Amino acid sequence: MLVGGVGKGADFSELATPLGRLNVQLCCFGRDGKEFLPLHDSARYFASMDGILLRSRQN
Helix, strand or coil, X not given: CEEECCCCCCCXXXXXXXXXXXXXXXXXXXXXXXXXXXXXXXXXXXXXHHHXXXXXXXX
């Protein structure tokens, strides 16, 4: 699941419970991407969408 970009000051903590129910790989990117890291065990930060695409091709 792709999350990130510019959050414009949003509080993402409310997403922890619904995200915790999902069996997904959380791919965080963008200026506020690191804000998503504590929301899911699978969360990983990528500096860009290109990094996410490169990673997906390796799997």
